[in-house]
Amino acid sequence: xxxxxxxxxxxxxxxxxxxxxxxxxxxxxxxxxxxxxxxxxxxxxxxxxxxxxxxxxxxxxxxxxxxxxxxxxxxxxxxxxxxxxxxxxxxxxxxxxxxxxxxxxxxxxxxxxxxxxxxxxxxxxxxxxxxxxxxxxxxxxxxxx
Amino acid sequence: xxxxxxxxxxxxxxxxxxxxxxxxxxxxxxxxxxxxxxxxxxxxxxxxxxxxxxxxxxxxxxxxxxxxxxxxxxxxxxxxxxxxxxxxxxxxxxxxxxxxxxxxxxxxxxxxxxxxxxxxxxxxxxxxxxxxxxxxxxxxxxxxxxxxxxxxxxxxxxxxxxxxxxxxxxxxxxxxxxxxxxxxxxxxxxxxxxxxxxxxxxxxxxxxxxxxxxxxxxxxxxxxxxxxxxxxxxxxxxxxxxxxxxxxxxxxxxxxxxxxxxxxxxxxxxxxxxxxxxxxxxxxxxxxxxxxxxxxxxxxxxxxxxxxxxxxxxxxxxxxxxxxxxxxxxxxxxxxxxxxxxxxxxxxxxxxxxxxxxxxxxxxxxxxxxxxxxxxxxxxxxxxxxxxxxxxxxxxxxxxxxxxxxxxxxxxxxxxxxxxxxxxxxxxxxxxxxxxxxxxxxxxxxxxxxxxxxxxxxxxxxxxxxxxxxxxxxxxxxxxxxxxxxxxxxxxxxxxxxxxxxxxxxxxxxxx
Ligand SMILES: Cc1cc2nc3c(=O)[nH]c(=O)nc-3n(C[C@H](O)[C@H](O)[C@H](O)COP(=O)(O)OP(=O)(O)OC[C@H]3O[C@@H](n4cnc5c(N)ncnc54)[C@H](O)[C@@H]3O)c2cc1C
Numbered sequence: 020x021x022x023x024x025x026x027x028x029x030x031x032x033x034x035x036x037x038x039x040x041x042x043x044x045x046x047x048x049x050x051x052x053x054x055x056x057x058x059x060x061x062x063x064x065x066x067x068x069x070x071x072x073x074x075x076x077x078x079x080x081x082x083x084x085x086x087x088x089x090x091x092x093x094x095x096x097x098x099x100x101x102x103x104x105x106x107x108x109x110x111x112x113x114x115x116x117x118x119x120x121x122x123x124x125x126x127x128x129x130x131x132x133x134x135x136x137x138x139x140x141x142x143x144x145x146x147x148x149x150x151x152x153x154x155x156x157x158x159x160x161x162x163x164x
Numbered sequence: 165x166x167x168x169x170x171x172x173x174x175x176x177x178x179x180x181x182x183x184x185x186x187x188x189x190x191x192x193x194x195x196x197x198x199x200x201x202x203x204x205x206x207x208x209x210x211x212x213x214x215x216x217x218x219x220x221x222x223x224x225x226x227x228x229x230x231x232x233x234x235x236x237x238x239x240x241x242x243x244x245x246x247x248x249x250x251x252x253x254x255x256x257x258x259x260x261x262x263x264x265x266x267x268x269x270x271x272x273x274x275x276x277x278x279x280x281x282x283x284x285x286x287x288x289x290x291x292x293x294x295x296x297x298x299x300x301x302x303x304x305x306x307x308x309x310x311x312x313x314x315x316x317x318x319x320x321x322x323x324x325x326x327x328x329x330x331x332x333x334x335x336x337x338x339x340x341x342x343x344x345x346x347x348x349x350x351x352x353x354x355x356x357x358x359x360x361x362x363x364x365x366x367x368x369x370x371x372x373x374x375x376x377x378x379x380x381x382x383x384x385x386x387x388x389x390x391x392x393x394x395x396x397x398x399x400x401x402x403x404x405x406x407x408x409x410x411x412x413x414x415x416x417x418x419x420x421x422x423x424x425x426x427x428x429x430x431x432x433x434x435x436x437x438x439x440x441x442x443x444x445x446x447x448x449x450x451x452x453x454x455x456x457x458x459x460x461x462x463x464x465x466x467x468x469x470x471x472x473x474x475x476x477x478x479x480x481x482x483x484x485x486x487x488x489x490x491x492x493x494x495x496x497x498x499x500x501x502x503x504x505x506x507x508x509x510x511x512x513x514x515x516x517x518x519x520x521x522x523x524x525x526x527x528x529x530x531x532x533x534x535x536x537x538x539x540x541x542x543x544x545x546x547x548x549x550x551x552x553x554x555x556x557x558x559x560x561x562x563x564x565x566x567x568x569x570x571x572x573x574x575x576x577x578x579x580x581x582x583x584x585x586x587x588x589x590x591x592x593x594x595x596x597x598x599x600x601x602x603x604x605x606x607x608x609x610x611x612x613x614x615x616x617x618x619x620x621x622x623x624x625x626x627x628x629x630x631x632x633x634x635x636x637x638x639x640x641x642x643x644x645x646x647x648x649x650x651x652x653x654x655x656x657x658x659x660x661x662x663x664x665x666x667x668x669x670x671x672x673x674x675x676x
Binding site: 020021022023026085086087089090091092093094095096147148150151152153154155157158159160 | 261267268269270271272275290291292293294295296454457458459460461462470471475476477479480481482483484485636639654656657659660663
């Protein structure tokens with residue numbers, strides 16, 4: 020899929036909501052986190068939501084960078100590597116305690132595992148399986164509506 | 165010969181003159197009529213992907229007829245790729261997810277190849293493309309094998325009717341008549357008519373086009389052996405070069421020129437030949453080019469480099485969305501900016517050309533050839549006018565790699581549509597189609613006439629003449645047919661269920 024701006028945003032939100040939630044739901048019980056399960060879930064889903072919300076800004080930036088590419092494409096690899104700046108920025112924000120609803124940051128290992136696995140799953144689904152139920156998605160720049 | 169054999173079942177003068185035919189008129193001519201709601205003309209890859217789409221949407225085989233002179237949908241493609249130096253084991257140009265045998269593009273060819281050959285290499289290459297590796301592309305043989313399998317799965321042969329289509333005319337009361345000339349002796353009458361509500365045209369390239377100076381040479385000297393088109397069989401050139409050192413002129417700067425160069429250079433290396441190559445570019449690209457910093461294409465040493473024949477985003481991204489809104493002059497302008505002759509930058513080709521330039525046996529030059537003449541010793545002399553003055557180039561053979569760009573009127577069916585069917589031309593001179601690939605001006609009652617492939621280049625969607633483009637057209641057409649309540653629109657549930665059947669190699673399910 021070669022994205023357009025709205026396609027990027029829609030795809031990100033839907034994939035995080037569906038695939039990201041599924042991964043989070045499965046992962047939280049085994050992540051090295053402290054506290055009651057409900058609390059751990061709350062924290063993890065807030066992190067997931069933050070990846071989604073910040074992502075709208077990131078997608079804008081990626082869209083801008085893409086303009087320098089003649090083909091106006093976004094190589095598969097970029098879709099994976101962008102986790103690095105995104106996870107780093109979110110970590111800084113968590114550390115500064117500015118993410119609403121979250122007091123303090125989770126342990127680094129749990130954070131990395133969570134964000135990393137969610138990202139990997141979303142990336143894998145976006146690079147193939149997504150096309151199975153959504154036949155038109157790849158020809159519409161990733162737009163779902 | 166149409167008028168000479170005026171027996172029953174022949175096109176009459178009256179039919180040929182009437183832009184709209186009544187059932188009575190056709191019957192009076194004695195032409196037998198068959199009914200099928202949907203007819204596709206061509207039977208190449210374009211017809212195949214649309215039929216595949218419709219079958220997966222649940223349309224039964226009885227509703228569809230494919231009128232074609234081909235036995236298999238990949239026949240013309242295989243012929244053209246083979247002569248232009250892509251035999252089955254070689255890799256084609258389009259990417260991993262451009263799969264004409266799979267409407268989802270998943271699993272992609274790279275996944276299939278990795279699975280079949282038990283290696284991760286294709287996946288690693290796809291992962292790094294196009295930054296750390298060249299675009300991964302499938303082998304021609306894999307494409308044909310997949311098409312063969314899908315053709316069986318959807319019962320394609322049951323829908324195929326062999327013959328050459330002569331013309332398509334609108335029918336009084338709606339729909340169309342398609343006139344087919346079946347293979348001689350196979351039917352009682354010389355012509356047959358198909359009466360249908362919908363017609364789809366995917367007739368491929370109208371014909372070979374030769375450069376004017378080369379056509380003049382061939383006609384003047386009646387020599388069809390020393391000047392060849394890359395799309396004609398021309399093994400004799402490579403065979404000649406194995407017998408003695410020779411000079412070849414290659415004309416053009418597209419992917420076919422790249423392929424021909426590769427063959428010449430591979431042979432040179434493999435058999436230790438002394439082949440000299442002069443490549444003539446009409447437009448010699450010396451570096452990155454384009455109107456502004458955010459629209460620059462890579463280039464150099466004569467070539468314009470691009471992975472596919474258009475920038476990748478025309479098949480689904482930003483450029484697709486943008487082109488969809490453009491008409492007339494603005495559209496033509498955009499085509500000029502991002503199209504033009506180009507070839508992929510491939511590591512192997514770069515190595516070979518570097519070696520050739522260094523070794524002094526490969527000479528890329530800029531120029532326009534005004535004339536080609538034979539010399540007393542049998543060599544062909546090209547008179548070249550270039551940016552750096554005039555010169556003469558002598559060679560044993562000239563290979564024209566410039567194209568399949570003949571005018572659409574060279575195809576009878578298309579010429580007839582322009583003359584009698586209400587069709588018109590787009591800003592690039594080909595058939596003007598709507599965003600959903602209906603040919604503008606040809607509607608007939610509740611029927612519709614669609615076209616896809618090379619004949620529609622210049623429309624709202626530039627990537628038409630590619631596998632993926634043909635699939636995009638198929639999707640648009642299938643959705644339009646669903647809007648007209650003729651078939652069902654494939655939604656997420658059916659799409660997933662049908663994909664599972666595809667994966668398991670099970671046939672498609674017809675809708676009641
Ligand atoms: C050398 C070469 C390499 C290419 N490589 C790629 C690639 O790597 N990837 C890619 O995506 N695309 C590639 N293309 C583009 C490719 O040709 C198209 O994707 C595809 O084959 C075109 O399909 P089509 O149905 O339009 O034409 P075709 O497959 O040619 O089918 C049309 C057929 O219709 C039949 N026909 C025409 N007129 C009539 C008539 N009056 N009656 C009955 N039958 C008729 C003819 O047999 C004709 O061959 C390549 C093209 C060439 C020439």
